[in-house]
Amino acid sequence: MKRHLISAADLSRDDAVLILDTAEEMARVADRPIKKLPTLRGRTVVNLFFEDSTRTRISFEAAAKRLSADVINFSAKGSSVSKGESLKDTALTLEAMGADAVVIRHHASGAPYRLANSGWIDGAVVNAGDGTHEHPTQALLDAFTMRRRLVGPDAGLGKDLSGRRITIVGDVLHSRVARSNVHLLTTLGAEVTLVAPPTLVPVGVESWPCEVSYDLDQVLPKSDAVMMLRVQRERMNAAFFPTEREYARRYGLDADRMAKMPEHAVVMHPGPMNRGMEITAEVADSVRCTAVEQVANGVSTRMAVLYLLLGGSEPAVATNHARTEENK
């Protein structure tokens, strides 16, 4: 049986809650004198990174190591991958080395899906971000962070995010974080609103289970959590918005805007932050901003994912990739 985490859309509500509950138990391990569990002893997890992302890689590395797995970091930089070795040959190499799981970050959307479904490898594939497609573990850690903050670490166990209003702001078009979050948060019962300049909202967004707004100020008072996406300055050159200053003025989160949010509402950011662009330093450093917490929660969440995918003879999380090959 295949066992992969490619898209947040593959997770049912119960799967997602199980992952969050498991992450909650994993988080408690971090408070112990010995932060290590023997659970994945003898298993090999490969971090296959075709794209630089030290943050995500060390998060997965810490998660795998806390579960006693052997970790191999395979970076495309400086390896034969950058000299034209194909994804397939890399996959076959990892397979020959006996990888039980491959955590893959790739600049091409769909590369993890290909890896999982091509028959090149037997191990579990975990998508650690593919192109502008998805980043499901980021969405899980975001949901985990929200549940902890909005419901409570203990009170949240077994619960989803029903009725919570989540606003995602920024470059939705190029954001794998946004795509995964829309899927997952909706599955968990939250109401999602995307806020962005129209140029940064994908054509076809009308099929997504969320609202779209171009006006941040209108949405803020009705938000339980506001997730600010990183906006790359290069987008300006492709005419997605006129200037950084105008972007920050219309879509950046500063203290005045934060004051419009309800008392309990939190500010989230997947990092790395562009201070002064989508978020001011004042907001980034405020107690309402969960950016640092999200990093810590990332390890617990990824431990939960690795445990549930690798901890047994078959995964506890049902993932089904039997997507239609036929179009009728």
Next chain:
Amino acid sequence: MSKILIRGAKVLGGEPQDVLVDGETIAEVGTGLGAEGAQVIEADGKILLPGLVDLHTHLREPGREDSETVLTGTRAAASGGYTAVFAMANTFPVADTAGVVEQVWRLGKEHGYCDVQPIGAVTVGLEGKQLSELGAMHDSAAGVTVFSDDGKCVDDAVIMRRALEYVKAFGGVVAQHAQEPRLTEGAQMNEGVVSAELGLGGWPAVAEESVIARDVLLAEHVGSRVHICHLSTAGSVEIVRWAKSRGIDVTAEVTPHHLLLTDELVRSYNPVYKVNPPLRTERDVLALREALADGTIDIVATDHAPHPHEDKDCEWAAAAMGMVGLETALSVVQHTMVETGLLDWAGVAERMSFKPARIGSLAGHGRPIAPGEPANLTLVDSAYRGVVDPAGFASRSRNTPYEGRELPGRVTHTFLRGRATVVDGKLA
């Protein structure tokens, strides 16, 4: 030369008739024809069509012989019922000189499976900057009449205008690959609901439609004719319909895959579905079928685009665009147009033989099945049902989107000027 009697064939899908071929030409068409001295082929109610003509084939030779050669490509063409193919110019070197087009033309002649009519590049190196020696290619032994930068769009309006004007001198036609380059930078698939979900760069319909709109207006302005390659959107259909209603001399083609497949298939991230122009939506597919039926779209052209396995056995973004199509085209057309009641077999003959030959000014092909005409014929077992198995392809490449799919119809015999190139479904 020998005689062949094809007995009991439904000529263009009509009543069963006998067709007697003598040498390179059709000698007689009728019932109860005598078989003296002739090899008899019992057609048994199969459909007899004029040899198919493909206005849009990539034979890859010279330069990419790892994906296809003139030999393997023409064998694939014969297998699919074709007796003539137009070979696109995007080879290495580009077919932008008389020397290259003559080489391709000669290779087709030598191999003898299917006539090969080279298409000349509109601009040097397909770079869209300087006109190729269009006249020299026309005057060469290859007698080029169709010019295209296919694979790339002639996006400079001035170059396009000049090309349209220039080829009038010798009755040529420019076949435009309509793709606005800036709107399709990084484009990976049709822009819409599916691309939004998959996070693949969107290829908007407007990138095709805006170029077609411009080019039909240019053709009207300079009084030239223009041919639109692989139309893929409902909007493009509307523009061509409007242009024709104004009397603009425009013709258009659609590929078999755009008549059947949609962008939903891309959800598999399987690069076998990666093609230029991209697979569109069901709404587009239905509009294209309707347009092909009502004549807005004139012809079916395969855009047969072979690629070696390694160019498809990879992640989507790294994969090459294109699908092979010569060996499945007629089956897909039967499936999408004939069996849906949109076209009869005479209509298929018009769109896959008569009209493409006329657009390409190709003598000796796309002729009626009548005494005195060249014996370019295709016999089709339309009752056949089979699952597509690329292992059996004559093409050097296997990048078909139909693997494992059941499709109707099978070419049992192909005759090129009276000589069988396919017998009982096998290459002769």
Next chain:
Amino acid sequence: MDAVIPPPEPARAVLEAPDIARVLTRIAHEIDERAKGADDVVLLGIPTRGVFLAHRLAAKLEQITGRTMPVGSLDITMYRDDLRMRPARALARTEIPGEGIDGRLVVLVDDVLFSGRTIRAALDALNDIGRPRAVQLAVLVDRGHRELPIRADYVGKNLPTSLRETVKVQLTEEDGRDSVLLGTRATASADGQ
């Protein structure tokens, strides 16, 4: 733990609610005696039913000693040696009382002692949490068939069984009633207790 395969024959109750209450009272007294007032005892139940038993024992010990008894839970899932033989499963809560376990007498509490593998895992888990002065084991039922050199310090009932039999403990907190059921299963397997 409870057997997963339902017995093909109707199960027979070997302990009913009053019996369970009585043996728990006895175990509480034994703990009090052997731990000499039980002033450094920490009760850790092994989920699921061991936790309920630990809380019941704590309540009885509080009646006996008049002091609050630290009680918690110890999930051993991630320490099991049969993880790869079954699907990955949800984790239960590990709740160590505020006093911690360092230098204390930890009494592990479980419902059924069978192969001993659960207790082996529990000892490993304890090792990662702290260093108790001593570890003891209390079980409601000891059904034999040990696969490891492990024995219980406090046993509610010794129940000689064959491997074809199943022992199922039901507790009000989880199952709506208190009882210990002895049944039969179609195929013997040694991985469950």
